[in-house]
Each structure stands twice: as structure tokens, then as C-alpha cells.
């Protein structure tokens with residue numbers, strides 16, 4: 569199966585990104601042909617500081633490699649190293665009905681949060697469709713918030729194939745129920761754009777501070793509590809083993825436990841969970857040439873897949889370019 573996914577370098581990666589998307593990406597490396605990329609053009613919809621775009625792009629690369637992305641098994645690259653994607657995006661824009669984009673909740677959410685409603689933000693799903701369809705991807709592992717974008721991608725592929733002939737492959741989303749939406753410290757979906765994240769590689773003091781900020785209800789210590797309604801428990805179960813998770817659920821239900829106890833343990837578990845990756849990340853940080861080589865090589869391999877598909881698309885649409 570050809571698996572593809574991308575993450576925007578629009579901020580530091582958080583545990584919602586990890587459990588909602590990256591962990592699946594890493595697992596799917598085994599037994600599949602996987603392509604993962606850093607969606608730097610998408611990040612321009614919310615970032616205009618070039619240094620920050622460069623820094624977050626580098627950070628996402630380090631994070632992925634530290635967390636277990638294996639460049640021997642996976643094609644790992646920057647979106648901008650495959651310029652055919654932006655070319656395809658224009659062609660898709662010419663067949664995408666406005667209504668399809670107007671219905672996208674992610675766009676509406678973002679403008680509600682104060683991100684300017686520019687055309688790039690509006691056509692964001694068209695670029696995403698190009699990302700996916702240019703490699704004839706079959707499976708797209710993402711968090712639940714991206715489900716609608718994959719549906720738009722399928723609609724674009726159907727429209728294209730109906731208009732120009734069967735050229736594109738329809739992808740399926742791959743969304744894990746248990747981690748579809750990881751809550752942030754305020755109880756809303758954790759997101760780089762909502763200032764409610766716990767970063768994967770923040771210093772342990774910083775992680776602890778964030779964990780202590782997690783919103784809980786005001787049930788007094790002695791009273792029983794419902795683990796399934798608690799944001800602390802929702803995160804704890806991601807990093808604790810099943811025996812410890814069950815113990816905490818019992819302690820919640822029995823009463824006599826304060827949320828502060830669960831928070832302290834959560835901060836410890838988070839630090840342990842990512843401890844090895846933290847060491848690997850520090851080593852990679854000292855080796856920027858290696859990281860650049862991985863991305864450059866990934867870009868070459870991704871272009872080799874994209875090229876013939878783009879040729880088919882140009883032929884079908886009547887777009888002629890001179891041979892080099």
C-alpha cells in the first residue's frame with residue numbers, strides 16, 4: 569500500500585500531532601511504501617516570518633527523525649522540493665467548485681481564531697489534494713480534523729477523472745478512533761494555532777508547567793470522579809501502560825484522589841515516554857548535513873514518482889511545456 573501524510577511546520581509539534589498522526593505514520597512504515605513530508609507551503613497560510621518558517625521546517629525534520637522515522641524505509645521530504653505539486657494545485661483549482669471549499673470547517677475555524685481569510689487559506693484543501701493525488705497515494709493517516717480534507721481530495725479526484733479520464737487514484741483516510749482528537753490543556757482540540765499545546769520536546773519544567781495548567785472540574789478531592797470526562801486522564805492513558813491506566817481509573821472512581829496527583833504522574837510519564845527520542849534529537853541537531861541529505865534525497869525520490877503522473881495530467885489537460 570502507498571501511504572502518504574504531511575505535517576505543517578507552523579509551530580513546535582505537540583503530543584496531539586504525535587498520538588493523532590505521527591505515531592501511525594511511524595507504525596505504517598513497516599510493510600508499506602511510505603511518503604511523509606513537511607508541508608511548508610501550507611504553513612505560509614498562517615506564517616509570514618521567513619526565519620520562523622525555516623526554523624519550524626528544520627524542527628519538524630528533527631522531530632520526525634528523532635521519533636523513529638527511518639529514511640531507508642520512508643521517503644521523507646519537503647513539500648517545496650516537489651514543485652509539481654503547486655502546478656497540479658492550480659489545475660485542480662480550475663475544476664474545484666467553490667461550494668466544496670466553502671463547506672470546509674477547518675477554514676471557518678481558522679478565520680474565527682483570527683487567522684486572516686486569504687485566498688491561500690481558502691484553497692488550502694486544493695493544495696492538499698495535489699499533495700496526495702500526485703503520488704497516487706492509497707492511504708492517508710491523519711487526525712480526525714483532516715477527515716473533511718481527504719473527502720475534498722476524493723471529490724477533486726472524481727471530478728478530474730470524470731473530466732479528463734481515469735488518471736488519479738482515490739485515497740482512503742486512516743484515522744484511529746482512540747486518538748482521533750487529543751485534547752489540549754484547555755480541553756479543546758490540541759492545536760498549534762490555539763496556544764493549548766504540550767510540546768513533545770519542551771524542557772521537562774515547561775512540560776510540567778503546561779500539565780499543571782490542564783483544565784479540570786471542581787469536584788472536591790474526597791468525591792468520586794469520572795475518568796472519561798477528565799482531560800488529565802485523556803492524556804494519561806496515552807502514555808501509561810494498561811495496568812497503570814486501569815489503576816488510575818479506579819482511583820478516580822473511588823474518590824480521595826486530587827487532580828494534582830494525576831497531573832504530577834502525567835508530567836513524569838510524558839518525560840519518560842519521549843526520553844529516548846529526546847537523546848536522539850539532541851544528536852541529530854549536531855548533524856544538520858545529515859538531516860539535509862535525508863530531505864534532499866527524499867525530494868529526489870518523491871519527484872521521481874510525481875513526474876510521470878504530472879506528465880499524464882499535462883497531456884490530459886492540454887498543457888504543453890518545452891522539453892529541457
Ligand code: ADP
Pocket residue numbers: 574575576578584585586587588589590709710711712713714747748749750751752757758759760761
Ligand atoms: P495543528 O492543528 O496543531 O496545526 P496540524 O494541522 O499540522 O496540527 O496537524 C498535523 C497532523 O496532526 C494532522 O494529521 C492532524 O490531524 C493531527 N492532529 C493535530 N492536532 C491533533 C489533535 N489534537 N488530536 C489528534 N490529531 C491531531
Ligand code: TRP
Pocket residue numbers: 572573574575576607610695696699700708710714717
Ligand atoms: N492539512 C494537514 C494538517 O494540517 C497537513 C497536510 C498538508 C496533509 N498536505 C497533506 C496531511 C496531505 C495529509 C496529506 O494537518
